Structure formats: C-alpha cells, structure tokens
Amino acid sequence: MTPALEVVDLVKHFGAVRAVDGVTLTVDTGEVVGLVGESGSGKSTLGRCVTRLEQLTDGTVRINGNDISRLARRRLRPLRRDFNIVFQDPASSLNPRMAVAEIVGEPLRLHRIGSRAERARRVDTVLDQVGLRPEVGRRYPHELSGGQRQRVSLARALSAGPSLLVADEPTSALDVSVQAAVLNLIGRLQSELGFACLFITHDLAAVEFLAQRVAVMYLGQLVEVADRASLFRAPRHPYTQALLSAAPVPDPARQRSRRRIVLSGEVPSPVSPPSGCRFHPRCPVATEVCAQEVPELRPVGPAGELVACHLVADDGTGPRLAEAV
C-alpha cells in the first residue's frame, strides 16, 4: 500500500545552516509516527518542509504517492486537501479577525468543497468532533482559552478530511491538565478518522502515549527509528539512551535511583556539523571510526529497527550507556 507520507533524502539549508541534512522517513496510512529531538535538531523544519511551508533544498516528499517536492503553488493547492499542520502556539496561528466557524470552514472554502449550507454543517460536525459546542463557531480566538484555541486549530486542520496531519509541538504551550485533554483528543480523532500523523515533539511521555513508531533526530539527521515499545524499552543509539535517561519521571523513588547519562559539551552548530557521526564529540562511547565515517541509518536486529551508529552490530547489540558510565 502507498504510504501516507514518504520523505526521501530531504535536505533543507538556510544559507549556511544545515537544518535538515538527508532525512528518509515514511508514515504509513493511519499510522502515528513520533518525531522527537531537542531544539535545533531540525524536527520542526522537517515538518514545515513536509507540508511545503518551506521550499526543499533537495530530496523528495510524496503524499499518498504524489510527489509534492517541487510542485508550483498552483499545482500544489488542490493536493493540500490531503495534508495539514497544527502548530505549538494556537494564539499566533489563528487569524484574530475571523470567527471560529470561518477559520474552521476556510479549508472547505479554499478547496470548494460542498455548498455553503453543507460547509456550515461540516463545520458544526468538526467542532463537535473536537469537543466544542456549535455556539463557539461565532466566537473569536481571543475569547477562547489556550486549550479551546488548540481544539480550533485541530478542527481547521481536519475539516477538509486530510489523510495526513503534521502536529508540531501541539501541546507544549499548554498547562498539564489541558495537555492531557488535547493529547486524548488527538488520539481519539486519529483512531476514529484514521488519518496518518507525524507528531513532532520534545515531550517523550506524549510520544510514548500516542505514537506507534518513533524517529529520533539529532542535528539535522535521524539517528534511530523504531517501534514505540522497543525504542522506550531498549533504545539502541547512544543519543536516544541519553535523551531517555535525562527526562525525569514523576516518581521520586524511581527517579532518584535512575542513572542519568549527562552529555558533555553542547549541541554543535548546524553550520559546521562534526565530521563522521554528528553525535561523536558528545558520545561517551565514541571511538576513532565515529569521528571519521558517517554512520548509515540501517536496519539491525530481528525486527529491523533503524539505527545510525557504528557501535551497534547488525544483530542489534551495542553499547548500553547506563552501565558504561
């Protein structure tokens, strides 16, 4: 079956900044893939390239088999019905002069879907799906809470029935209790409507909750792609191990007995990324080969998880940092 999203060797440079530097990733129909990484990893840029909010420097993006990488705006427009994006801060991504019903109905209008009456009915349906009453349609973004605004963003993204949703840190600006509600909502909508989702976040707990597969990004490249369970149970790449060990768990006894892998140094500049493996200057187990040769993202182990690390063997065995430090 054609995947909902295929990204092949995607490159995005901003001048000298190599924000995304050769990423290959697929999201199958109806699948949720979590894309995690820290600031500067290029995860948001990847999301913006996939939805063609940025021009690609190189590489290919296919949505449901359609290559959209270099389509002109006019040719791209009808295909936009198939994919959409929600952002971290709904306050700045919603037009303050438009009522909620106009915002949610805008994709329908742009794609000339249905009659005016049908569009109005569709808006009510979508508002209901995201847990907002029809009256909210007459209100303006500034009259809504952060959680309600994020529901409106979701309603707008989903009103034209896309098969792919890119969600870029959709819960990061929200309070914990509101985060819970929005995560639940995305999970419920995804299983009811069956769209594929690229869920971009730095929140590992949210990814573990929502995603079926997880891709880990570091300095413009993927270092590991694996099933949720195996990634969280047995992360293979040293960076993934460090990342998981650094996130504190809300359980004092467990948190205080964990061994934290503290990385030395800083994330290097994406203007002049390190030679070989980009993680090698901070990797506690790096060897000579890591500084010289670029590791390939390759399948390892019986399940074929993808790892870009010289020290992980083909059978999937490799360094376990918690024991090494």
Next chain:
Amino acid sequence: MSELESPQGEREMSEPGTAWATARPPTVGGPLLEVEDLSVRFRTEDGAVLAVDEVSFTVADREVLALVGESGCGKSVTAMALTRLLPSNALITGSVRLGERSLLELPEAGLRDVRGRDVAYVFQEPMTSLNPVLTVGKQLGEVLRRHQALRGKTADRRATELLELVGIPLPAQRLKEYPHQLSGGMRQRVMIAMAVACQPRLLVADEPTTALDVTVQAGILDVLRDLRTEIGTAVLLITHDLGVVADLADRVVVMYAGRTIEEAGTEALFARHSHPYTRGLLEAVPDPERRAGGIREIPGRVPTLRSSPDECTFADRCGRADSLCRARRPELLLGPAGHPVRCVHPLPLPEVSR
C-alpha cells in the same frame, strides 16, 4: 534519615482532622523562611483580583521546597511577594520572616540588601534577566562589588570559582563573553552563578528548566542539587513539572486558585496524596501503560477570583464534590495520610500503604 524523607518528619502523632496550624511540628532552631497567611490582591481596571489566599509554609535550612500547580494557581506571585518584587498595584498582607527579619515590614532600602544577598532569584528565561551589552564577567563583578565589596583580582577569582561551581567549562574565557554567545543552558548556569554569588540563604528558582531541553535540564538539576551541599542554600522551587519535583524536592506545597491545598514530603505526595486536584495533576501526565483508557483529564479551568469564596475553589472541577464542599471554605487539616490537605472528602489511603 533517607534522602526522600522530609526534614520535618512525615508521620505526625496528631489525629487526622487536627487543624494544621496547631499540629505543625516545631522546627529545631526555627525555620529559615516562615510564610504566614500571605495574601496578594491586585487592583486592576476590572476590580480586585485575589492571586494568593492566606498561604502559609516554611522552608528549613538546606531544604528544597517545591511550589506546584498550573498557571494561575498563584505560585509565582507567592514567590515574588516574599521580597515584594511585585508591581505597585499589588497589595500584600500576612507575614514573611527570614530568620529574625520580617520582610514585609522592611523599608525598600533594607529589602534591596535582602534581595540578592539573602534571597536570590532565578527565572525561566535567562536571556531577559541578563544584560545583553555587558560581558558575563562584568555582570558577575557588579554583583560581587555591590553585595560583597569584592574588586579587582579577588573579584575575578571569585567569579571564576562561581562559574566552576555551576559546571561551566573554561570559566576564565566565558567571563569575557556576552550572553548571546552562550547557549540557553549556559545562560541559565550563569544566572544561577550570579544568584548564588553572595551565598544566599534562600534561592528562589521559578521554572528554572522549563525553557530548556531535557539533556540540558538534567545538568541544571544537578547544579541546583549540589548547591545545597556546596554552599548550604535552601531552594524554593516553582514548577509545574512533576518529574522535576520527583527529582529534586524534599517537600511539596500544591497550590490551587491561590490556596495551599496539600502539603507533604515528596515521597508521600506521590504515593499517598489526599487532594483530588493533586491526583488530577499526577494523572494528567501521559502513562503509556494506560493508553487504551486515555489520560485522565481535569475538566474546566483554574478560576480567577475577586475575593476568597466561602467554598472549595476546586469543587466545580471535582468528581467528589457535593453540597458540603460548597457550604464553607475547607480548612487545611491533617488528612488520612498524616499530612495537611484542604479537602472535605480527602482520598482514602491506597490499600498497600495502610
């Protein structure tokens, strides 16, 4: 005493239902910080807003006390009110004692000496708290000159030591750099170095790691933990991140709509919390073990209060609420788990710990 036990002792001899004010055990030698009935009202164009409603707590020497709650619960306003760091439309009542001094009664000049020297602050966004046109060395030097009268070589040496203390590599070189040349994590370390330059007795850290990546956060949490052993500073930690609380805090005060609703040792709060809001906060963290059922949500939102209502402020969002909860303002009483909770229907103890 294990690391997780609260310095003030967890299990009380008093019966559940005893007023917390009378059951509170005396601290040996008195606490470092003693906050009593602290209230903060803001005069606004739309009338008064009650941000903090009779909050009382203590911080012992070298203790890490966490103030926890969602935005709008009053935790940051509480922290700022301690040294009257609030805009002029704020009306602060109650008492704040630091050792022998009553901070709310000190004249402004006296308070300026307290701020920075005895009580220092670290905020979420270090870039807005650092002066962009001065080098790190100049800014640290200014603090050392003003509060400790250190100058020249002595001040330079001390500045280098401070950067080392907060884990900044090549400190001598960093002193010559400007804030924009540092990463977010390094800037936050510089902020902490400036805050602890005068060995304050209390460091108030308001969401100190919220803007940082987790791998950077891990390093900052280590620095905050080490401060206690290296310079004996107590920390008032304000955060909404329960993972950070689990990592660092000795004791936790949970705030809701300006009121303290539960106070316990960290371990007890996670294992034997009594207030439904505390449970709500803990369960709002995604748990992969419970994917099918979804995350437990807390419906509704934190209310903005004009005055202190004679009822439980959480009742509208609470599954356990009944007419009793709305009949009067619940007191902070010793609950079933042996720590204070402000709830008419506290949660029963979990089976295992009975």
